[in-house]
Amino acid sequence: MTKVEIEKLGDDYEVCYCMGTTLGEIIEAIKSGATTMEALKDRTEAGTLCGLCESCDIDEDEDREVHLDEIIAAYAQGS
């Protein structure tokens, strides 16, 4: 997913259902240096319960539009 496609979801889009972490919070954390999965989990608590929001490789919930690994890939690389 590209940055533009991710941004279309909006800041209030809930990426992590367990912890209620929104896309806006995740992007903010990456921009302020949490550019690895571990750092992002520490900073936002996203992905720290069931872990399904981490990656589409493990998430069978097709309703979720974007996962943490895709957001990291879009925002932590070359920006």
Ligand code: FES
């Ligand atoms: S949906 Fe993110 S940890 Fe469960």
